[in-house]
Amino acid sequence: MMINETLKVLEERFSCGAFTDELPEKEKIEAIAKAAVESPSGTNAQPWRITVVTDKDLLSEMENETIRMMSQIPAYKGFYDVVISTGMKLFYNAPCMIVLPYDAQDPYAKFDCGIASQSIAVAAQSLRVASHIIAINEVAFMGEKAAYFKEKLQFPENYEFGLAVLLGNAAATKAPHQPDLEKIIYVG
Amino acid sequence: MMINETLKVLEERFSCGAFTDELPEKEKIEAIAKAAVESPSGTNAQPWRITVVTDKDLLSEMENETIRMMSQIPAYKGFYDVVISTGMKLFYNAPCMIVLPYDAQDPYAKFDCGIASQSIAVAAQSLRVASHIIAINEVAFMGEKAAYFKEKLQFPENYEFGLAVLLGNAAATKAPHQPDLEKIIYVG
Numbered sequence: 001m002m003i004n005e006t007l008k009v010l011e012e013r014f015s016c017g018a019f020t021d022e023l024p025e026k027e028k029i030e031a032i033a034k035a036a037v038e039s040p041s042g043t044n045a046q047p048w049r050i051t052v053v054t055d056k057d058l059l060s061e062m063e064n065e066t067i068r069m070m071s072q073i074p075a076y077k078g079f080y081d082v083v084i085s086t087g088m089k090l091f092y093n094a095p096c097m098i099v100l101p102y103d104a105q106d107p108y109a110k111f112d113c114g115i116a117s118q119s120i121a122v123a124a125q126s127l128r129v130a131s132h133i134i135a136i137n138e139v140a141f142m143g144e145k146a147a148y149f150k151e152k153l154q155f156p157e158n159y160e161f162g163l164a165v166l167l168g169n170a171a172a173t174k175a176p177h178q179p180d181l182e183k184i185i186y187v188g
Numbered sequence: 189m190m191i192n193e194t195l196k197v198l199e200e201r202f203s204c205g206a207f208t209d210e211l212p213e214k215e216k217i218e219a220i221a222k223a224a225v226e227s228p229s230g231t232n233a234q235p236w237r238i239t240v241v242t243d244k245d246l247l248s249e250m251e252n253e254t255i256r257m258m259s260q261i262p263a264y265k266g267f268y269d270v271v272i273s274t275g276m277k278l279f280y281n282a283p284c285m286i287v288l289p290y291d292a293q294d295p296y297a298k299f300d301c302g303i304a305s306q307s308i309a310v311a312a313q314s315l316r317v318a319s320h321i322i323a324i325n326e327v328a329f330m331g332e333k334a335a336y337f338k339e340k341l342q343f344p345e346n347y348e349f350g351l352a353v354l355l356g357n358a359a360a361t362k363a364p365h366q367p368d369l370e371k372i373i374y375v376g
Binding site: 125 | 189190191192193194195197198199201203215216218219221222223224225226227228230232234236237238239240241242243246296298299300301302303304305306307309310311313314315321323340341342350351364365367368369371372373374375376
């Protein structure tokens with residue numbers, strides 16, 4: 001199989017399950033955010049924001065509200081029970097989170113959010129910054145604190161929470177998932 | 189700003205508007221498809237397929253059906269008129285298209301499709317293969333030929349068209365779009 005620097009980065013990227021407290025260098029975070037805004041999007045609408053959150057109190061508040069809301073939504077009850085019984089940190093102790101809100105009036109914006117979040121994960125991996133794309137904290141935007149978080153994170157009007165990417169230094173490495181080549185189909 | 193091989197690839201990637209007839213080397217296509225299945229997805233569900241289409245007749249059929257359907261959907265009428273009046277090639281003459289159908293029962297699958305399509309675009313750029321992520325051919329899956337295309341492309345049950353990535357050699361290069369750094373917000 002062909003290989004080069006970037007293919008190696010794509011291959012080595014993994015969803016980090018444990019971060020150290022230490023914030024990655026500012027220059028790295030800036031380079032990662034720049035890669036995000038270089039992403040393609042439908043008709044180049046760029047229907048997202050790249051919101052870099054390093055405010056520890058705000059991250060804790062969001063984590064707590066996510067857990068509280070999970071307890072109230074039947075679909076999340078199973079995961080909630082795991083979090084409570086294991087004391088697992090929902091944001092894996094990450095010191096930085098890039099939140100990607102999206103324009104809810106753009107029918108392609110969820111695809112575009114996915115695209116930009118992978119730019120972030122790939123750029124991070126290339127700088128040996130660990131990442132984890134998450135969606136679970138969407139529930140923090142479904143309760144009575146929704147308006148508060150949207151204001152804190154400066155969501156534009158009509159924007160909703162899409163995805164978030166946790167960033168930091170890995171406290172423990174994890175092997176990337178084994179790629180399932182059977183999901184590739186050739187119609188030639 | 190920090191730079192490395194991968195950040196340069198992310199920066200140089202552009203949505204190609206004109207491909208040559210020539211199919212990129214098989215080894216490159218395989219490496220690109222492998223990068224796609226290495227992508228992260230919600231709970232690692234991998235709710236997509238990576239369907240590599242190099243059948244010219246099938247690509248033409250899909251292009252023609254897309255144009256025909258565009259003429260029938262009011263939202264696409266303006267773009268349809270442009271295509272007809274300019275004779276523009278909707279698939280930009282690309283010799284290869286990776287279609288990404290997604291599991292319509294997975295609420296995060298559109299995000300995951302976006303993530304995988306950016307893996308494809310980035311891997312391609314690293315190999316100097318040009319790319320263009322498109323969604324317009326979704327309309328070919330909205331008319332009477334929907335079942336035909338789904339069968340030809342081996343969509344699993346309950347899968348719908350998500351995105352497609354055109355691949356090939358660039359007949360003309362285009363500058364990447366200027367990144368809009370104002371879309372980056374720091375909440376620190």
